[in-house]
Amino acid sequence: MKEKKLVVLASGNGSNFEALVRRSRATGYPLRFSLLITDNPTAKVIERAKRLGVPYEVVGDPGRPTLEAIKSAGKVDAVVLAGYMRILPPETVNAFRGKILNIHPSLLPAFKGRDAIRRAWSSSAKFTGVTVHIVTEKVDEGPILAQRVVPLFRGESLESLERRIHEVEHALYFDTLINFLYGHLPKYALLSAYEKHPKVVRLANFLQAYGYSIAATSGTAKYLRENGVYAIDVSALTGFPEVFGGRVKTLNPYIMGGILFRREEDRAIALEMGVPNVEFLFVQLYPFKETAERSRDISEIVEMIDIGGVSLIRAAAKNYEDVTVVVDPQDIPEVMLEMEEGEGRVGEETRKELAVKAFAKTAEYDVQIYEHLSHMLAPRLIYKNIFIHLKNPQTLRYGENPHQQAWMYKSAGSFLSSVEQLSGPDLSYNNVLDAYSAWSCVQEFEDHAIVVVKHGSPAAGAEGDNPLQTYQKVLLGDMQAAYGGVVAINFAVERELALKLKEHFYEVILATDFSEEALEILGKRKRLRLLKIDVFKYRLSPIQMLMQGKDMLVQTVDYDPPYESIESKTDPLSEDEIRDVIFGLKMVRWAKSNAAVVVKNRTLLGTGSGLVDRVTAVRVALEKAGDNVYGSTLVSDAFFPFPDSVEWAYRFGVKVVAEPGGSRRDEEVIEKAKELGIKLVFTGKRLFRH
Numbered sequence: 001m002k003e004k005k006l007v008v009l010a011s012g013n014g015s016n017f018e019a020l021v022r023r024s025r026a027t028g029y030p031l032r033f034s035l036l037i038t039d040n041p042t043a044k045v046i047e048r049a050k051r052l053g054v055p056y057e058v059v060g061d062p063g064r065p066t067l068e069a070i071k072s073a074g075k076v077d078a079v080v081l082a083g084y085m086r087i088l089p090p091e092t093v094n095a096f097r098g099k100i101l102n103i104h105p106s107l108l109p110a111f112k113g114r115d116a117i118r119r120a121w122s123s124s125a126k127f128t129g130v131t132v133h134i135v136t137e138k139v140d141e142g143p144i145l146a147q148r149v150v151p152l153f154r155g156e157s158l159e160s161l162e163r164r165i166h167e168v169e170h171a172l173y174f175d176t177l178i179n180f181l182y183g184h185l186p187k188y189a190l191l192s193a194y195e196k197h198p199k200v201v202r203l204a205n206f207l208q209a210y211g212y213s214i215a216a217t218s219g220t221a222k223y224l225r226e227n228g229v230y231a232i233d234v235s236a237l238t239g240f241p242e243v244f245g246g247r248v249k250t251l252n253p254y255i256m257g258g259i260l261f262r263r264e265e266d267r268a269i270a271l272e273m274g275v276p277n278v279e280f281l282f283v284q285l286y287p288f289k290e291t292a293e294r295s296r297d298i299s300e301i302v303e304m305i306d307i308g309g310v311s312l313i314r315a316a317a318k319n320y321e322d323v324t325v326v327v328d329p330q331d332i333p334e335v336m337l338e339m340e341e342g343e344g345r346v347g348e349e350t351r352k353e354l355a356v357k358a359f360a361k362t363a364e365y366d367v368q369i370y371e372h373l374s375h376m377l378a379p380r381l382i383y384k385n386i387f388i389h390l391k392n393p394q395t396l397r398y399g400e401n402p403h404q405q406a407w408m409y410k411s412a413g414s415f416l417s418s419v420e421q422l423s424g425p426d427l428s429y430n431n432v433l434d435a436y437s438a439w440s441c442v443q444e445f446e447d448h449a450i451v452v453v454k455h456g457s458p459a460a461g462a463e464g465d466n467p468l469q470t471y472q473k474v475l476l477g478d479m480q481a482a483y484g485g486v487v488a489i490n491f492a493v494e495r496e497l498a499l500k501l502k503e504h505f506y507e508v509i510l511a512t513d514f515s516e517e518a519l520e521i522l523g524k525r526k527r528l529r530l531l532k533i534d535v536f537k538y539r540l541s542p543i544q545m546l547m548q549g550k551d552m553l554v555q556t557v558d559y560d561p562p563y564e565s566i567e568s569k570t571d572p573l574s575e576d577e578i579r580d581v582i583f584g585l586k587m588v589r590w591a592k593s594n595a596a597v598v599v600k601n602r603t604l605l606g607t608g609s610g611l612v613d614r615v616t617a618v619r620v621a622l623e624k625a626g627d628n629v630y631g632s633t634l635v636s637d638a639f640f641p642f643p644d645s646v647e648w649a650y651r652f653g654v655k656v657v658a659e660p661g662g663s664r665r666d667e668e669v670i671e672k673a674k675e676l677g678i679k680l681v682f683t684g685k686r687l688f689r690h
Contacts, residue, residue, distance in 0.1 A: 003030040004077040004181045007070050008054075009037050009084040014045025016082040016103060019170035020177065021052050026230040027186065028211050029178060034073040037066060039086055062086035067095055077181060081135065082173075085114075090137050100135035101180065103173045105165050107131060107147055112140040117165055121158050127151055128161075129239060130168045132176040146176040146274045148254075150239040164241060171236040172274070174213075179271060188258065189280035190234070191216045192250070192309055194287060196223040199329055203282060204229045206336050210344035212280060217249050217308075218242055237276050250308040259315040263322045280346075281316040282326045285309045285365055289412070292372040301376070305369055313358045320355035321348075327361040364389040386545070386554060397428040408432060413539035415439065419510070422519060424529030427508075430455075431486065431529065435510050438488030439533060441590040444561075445490060450474050452506070454485040457591040457609035463583060463602040467497045473603040478624045479504070481607070486510065493518045561585055562683035566658070569670045569680045573656065576601075577633065581658045581681060584635030589687040593637055596645075598625040598654070600632040614638065618645040622652040631655045637687040639663040643672035650676040660686045 010017050017036065024031040036049045036056040049056040059066045070079060070092070081102040093100065106116040107129035120128035129149045134142040148168050152161065178186045189212040193200045196219070204214045204224050214231045216224055224231035235241045238252040250256075258276040261269070270277070286306040295301060316325035324346040326335060331354065338346055346354075367387040374382050390409035399406035406429040410417040415436050421427065427435075438453035441461070448470045451461035460477030464470030474482075487501070489511040498518035501509060502525065509522065510531040522530055546553045563582050566573070573581065584599040591597060592610040594617040599605060606624030608617035618636065622629060630653035639662045640646065646669055649657050657673065661682030673680035 001030055001182060003032050005032045005034050005073065005075060006078050006080055007035045007037065007073050007076050008033060008080045008082050009066070010043065010045040010082040011038060011040045011085040012043055012045065012083045014043065014048045014082060015166060016169055016173055017045055017080075018048045018052065020080065020082070020174055021054060022230055023170075023174050023213065026208050027213050028209070029186070031177075031181075034076070035069070037069050039066075039084070045083075063089045063091065067092045070096070078177065079135075080173075080177065087139060088135060093135060093137055098134060101145070101177065102133060102135050102140075102142070103169050104131045104133065104140055105169065107149065108133065108140055108144065117162050118158060120152065121156075121161050125152055128165070130165060130172050132173060145180060146172055148172050148239045148274070164235070164239075167233060167236040168239050171232050175274065175276065179274075185271065185274075185277040186213050187211060187279045188213045188215050188237075188276045189282070190250075190255070190259075190278050190312070191220050191224070191231075191282045192312065193220050193223075193282070193284040195284055196220070197329075198227075199332060200224070200282070201227045201229060203332055203336070204231065206339075207280060210339060213276075215276065215278075218246075247307070250312055256311070256315055259312065259323055260319050262319070278316075278323065280324045280326075281312060282332075283309045283313050284327075284329070285313075285361070288365065289368045289372070292368070293412070298376060301372065306365070310362050310365060313362055317355040317358035320351045324351050325354055325358045327354075327358050331357070360389075360391070364391070382542075386543075386552070388545075395426075396432070397426045399429045404429070413537065414541075415533075415538060418534045418538035420532045420534070422514065422530040422532055423523045424508075424525075425527065427529060431508050434486035435488070435508055435531060437590055438486045439510055441586065442488040442490045443535075444586045449490045451488050451587075451604075452477075452482040452485040453488065453590075454481050454483075455592075455610075457595065457607055458587045458597070458604055459485055459607055461587060461604040467491065467494065468500065471497060471500050473601070476628055477604045478606055478626075481624065482506075493522075495521065498522050558589070558687070561589060561687070562660075562685040565684050567661075567682045567684065569661075569682055570674050571679050573679055573681065577656050577679065580633040581635060581656065581683075584633055584658060585683065585687070588635045588637045590689065591637065593688040593690055595637040595687075595689070596621040597635050598622055598629055598632050599635065600628060605629060605632060614640060615642070615644050615648065618648050622648060622654070625652070629653060633658065635659075637689070639666070639686070640669050641665060643669045645669075646672045646676065646678060646680070650678055655679065656681070658683060660684060662686070 008017050021033055033054045036054050037059050038045055039060050041058045046056055057069055059069050079096050079100040106120055108131040111119050127149050129147055131144055132146045133144045136142040150165055150168055175186055189207040208214060214229055215234055215237055216231050218233055221231040221233045234250055238254045240252060242249045254275050258278040286304045288304040291304040292301045313327055316323040335346060338350055367389045393407035393409050396406040396408050398404055433456060434453045437456050438451050441458055442449045442451040445463050447463050448467055449463045450470050452459050459481035460474050462470050462473035464473055484505055484507055486508040487506050492513035493511045494515050495517040498521040502521055508529045512535055513532055522528060544555050544557050566581055580599050583602045584597050587604050588595050588597045591607055594611045594614050595609040596617045597604060597607050598621045605628050606621045608620030611617040632654055633656040634649045634654045636659040639660050641663050646657060656679045658681045670680060
């Protein structure tokens with residue numbers, strides 16, 4: 001851009017003069033302020049000129065002496081009046097006709113002349129404003145270049161109104177001057193950051209170096225100014241302050257229009273309206289999710305629903321051809337690097353990617369709001385709309401088979417987001433499924449519990465009084481099936497248990513914690529993955545979702561197992577037998593249907609799972625129980641359609657049988673149990689798991 005030479009005339013404080021100089025220097029516009037002329041030898045503007053290094057001259061006569069002073073600066077592109085309290089004579093106006101600009105603190109033709117702000121404030125007017133116009137022989141009547149409306153509020157002090165009008169003057173005068181001299185609007189970067197962080201300052205400084213004027217919402221603008229950035233409050237661009245407790249800041253035609261106008265098709269009307277040319281947007285939304293997770297105060301949560309920020313993001317993303325939108329601070333370094341390599345421009349492909357990420361951000365934000373508010377305000381609507389937003393996938397070793405690719409997506413409070421891998425190779429798809437099943441099973445126990453899961457079903461497991469005793473009981477189970485399985489432990493693993501676990505081959509061990517010695521011992525198994533779960537971070541979901549292709553099945557999660565509704569249909573059970581039935585129910589409900597388990601002394605001896613008929617599941621469980629089956633308890637996840645399952649239990653020496661009941665042949669099953677001397681209980685609830 002070609003350098004433009006200016007002469008400024010001012011009589012008083014000179015804040016408009018300083019705003020013009022500082023902003024031109026901050027953004028790199030080649031405006032040369034050749035001379036400041038003042039008619040007041042005591043004016044504060046002189047001190048500003050000294051501080052800014054601008055030559056100045058005191059000329060009391062606005063006539064020929066002032067004209068000669070202006071001409072002494074050489075060829076002048078514009079004469080800028082910045083609070084000059086004298087009327088220029090026709091000779092001066094003619095000498096620079098069409099090149100003398102003035103700014104007036106009202107919406108001309110209203111409130112011409114002196115004390116315009118006071119007269120507007122004391123009137124019954126609802127609006128006043130700022131006008132930039134060309135100076136003619138008639139006072140405050142030249143062609144209008146730009147205007148900005150400023151509302152008047154009942155009860156507002158004169159000082160407050162003056163401050164707001166001066167802020168608008170500082171922004172509008174520079175924008176209008178650039179349009180007047182260069183025929184375009186200066187480009188803006190609009191920043192709105194909830195978290196005030198040095199990286200926002202670095203971004204602002206970087207953008208200014210490439211000619212961007214920095215505009216920001218009030219808190220961000222204040223933070224930037226405190227850190228040396230020349231930042232303009234958005235209210236200076238719109239004329240309207242933040243209202244309704246800060247709920248409305250940027251929802252204004254000047255801001256939204258400045259983002260959305262199409263640079264080719266709408267350029268003329270944008271220039272006519274004087275909307276700011278917003279070409280870069282960085283927005284960090286209110287932390288709604290974080291607030292909703294820590295607070296139950298609905299008023300506090302609702303206030304964290306960002307309205308303006310989301311609107312800004314969507315507007316910028318829609319106009320990605322002309323506007324760069326950044327919503328993730330991690331993208332800032334890459335964008336800055338591209339701008340350095342592209343002489344201040346962000347490439348088209350990058351703008352497209354950033355726009356898509358921006359829409360993903362607002363979609364995620366809306367989902368978070370819906371999920372939290374539906375639970376708090378309208379629980380009956382929770383299942384009417386289910387939205388899933390998962391991002392940042394982690395690549396798994398492979399899927400169910402090595403030739404399949406697989407990814408893992410985590411969501412807040414979920415099982416996966418609560419688990420930390422401490423050692424071992426990457427997880428596979430099957431590892432994750434089995435780890436979830438194993439933890440879901442073991443977390444049901446209050447005493448020490450260990451469960452080994454293979455292909456989604458418990459293969460071995462026990463509940464005991466201490467860690468070593470519990471694991472010794474586990475070893476009484478089907479360790480052939482447990483080979484290469486996933487172990488879940490509902491307590492911390494210490495050295496002694498680690499030594500025992502190391503004797504067997506497992507793919508995953510999941511526990512609440514590991515001592516340093518246990519980590520060292522188990523970490524030597526290169527193929528063993530050690531996972532630590534934060535039980536306080538893991539939040540149980542009220543619903544379970546299963547994707548079938550592109551369709552989804554949803555059901556409520558069964559958190560109400562039938563542990564308190566055990567009804568004996570034959571002889572009553574002892575306390576130990578009741579405990580074994582409850583233990584068996586906790587195991588069988590996490591086995592794949594059709595399923596049956598054999599348990600004794602709160603130890604899983606055998607599992608029959610994933611079978612297509614009930615009696616085969618029973619028979620497999622009994623056979624896997626081996627020599628320990630005599631005197632055990634058989635638990636089924638669904639009713640017996642025929643008495644044959646009871647007959648098989650009798651052949652293996654089972655003492656107690658538990659099933660939900662509900663078959664048309666229940667009476668036949670009961671009679672068969674009585675005949676064979678087996679204690680039979682009904683739980684009243686089926687526990688299918690497909």
